[in-house]
Amino acid sequence: MILILADAFDSHVDAVEIYLRQSGSEFSRLNLDVESLRQTSISFDGDIWVFSQNGIETSSADISCVWARRLTVSLTLEQQNLKEDVTSKIWRAEWNRCLYGLYAHLRDIFWMNPIAAASLADNKYFQFQVAKSQGFLLPPILSSNSKIDLLKFAERSESVAVKFMSQDIYMMPNGEFKGVYVNKIDKDDLSEFGGHDENPITLQKYIRKSYEVRHTYVDGSHFSCKIESQLSSRASIDWRRYDVPNTPHSAIASPPEVIRRINSIMSKLGLYYGAFDFIVDDDDRWWYLEVNSSGQWLWIEDLVGLPISARVAESLAQRSIVRN
The missing domain is CATH 3.40.50 (Rossmann fold)
Known part of the structure; x- marks a missing residue:
């Protein structure tokens, strides 16, 4: 059972x-x-x-x-x-x-997925190390609460984004619930950062996107969806702002090398399900962003017909x- x-x-x-x-x-x-x-x-x-x-x-x-x-x-x-x-x-x-x-x-x-494996894999700092060891391109990042270090990182990068390492939903004073998303920032924004009494924040070099990919792995099977986020002003920085009518989705085949690396990452992480996010730049290079051990897939299945639910059921049954 x-x-x-x-x-x-x-x-x-x-x-x-x-x-x-x-x-x-x-x-x-x-x-x-x-x-x-x-x-x-x-x-x-x-x-x-x-x-x-x-x-x-x-x-x-x-x-x-x-x-x-x-x-x-x-x-x-x-x-x-x-x-x-x-x-x-x-x-x-x-x-x-x-x-x-x-x-x-x-x-x-x-x-x-196994509890211990999923808990460790959902630590983005750890999964970054694993992804890098498998040859994936990763945007340079810095997590710090040192204003000096943050400013230096921003100066070295043409463009930076602030990335939240947690994905919680917060209730605002007016009673609305809001999530936190990736946002582009500049040195002027960092000037408001306090100091060591602040929580660490994570800056990531902003990679110019051609499109994005949600790649879903299910027990050895691969399902890849192209997300043309750059066609939407609302979703261009972070597609999770969901502007689906203006963000075309389509099924694609991920390159064999990407699939090989994903297989290796999943083996090292000890996971049987994972939702990967990638940026593909204008030179057709794939940049690893993260893998979510319990990431959602149903909107992709509804939009492009990838049989992810059927494969999850098949794997569990087998x-x-x-x-x-």
Whole structure:
């Protein structure tokens, strides 16, 4: 049986479940959002874990494969910005401890992706080192809270962008939720930077783009999408600002050397799924930006028809059979 760790709002899991049902694969979905867990029972007798959600009971003895889209209690943006009382904090903390007890019990079966490997891989500083060791071009970067060092880096680069190493969503004073994106800055912007009391920021040399690529790796299979972000004034610096009507997407074939390096990176990181972002410059050189061990893909599938959900389902089904 495949165990899917998600929340009730995960449309990516919904898409994969369609293919799992079509293939007759047995799976159990454990949603980790607060509302779902408040209607979930779980027990551990020292040998076996048993949990029940939505009227479906699952035993750890039957699980042969895990797909981890979520690991801990999943809070909505509104819940994240509410002041938690002591009872809520204890409830969430005990659930998380219990969940990790279940995960430890299942540590010897197949995971997409293994917890420790995904945690390390999502550290961008670490993955930069791995990507560089495999021969990828990386834009020069500097992470620092030294104003002098930041100014020197900006002076050496024709153009720089500030890159956030975390991808959180924040609630603004007016109640709106906003993400943080890559932005071009100049020396004048850095003049407002305080000093050592500031948090470190990351500057990256800005690479002139011809287009961008989202390359999705699924257990040995490759799906590459060209994103023509330079045709949109809103998405030209960071396509995650999503101006889809003005940003053409199309399926492409990544160069064999890029595929070889991606295979090597995924092997070294110990991952079976990863969403890679690249810049392709005017000289057709591919610049590595990052890999996300749980990156989204559904918008690409909808726009260009790449069968990513089907491949995720196929991989989970095959891995589950091997472990049975």
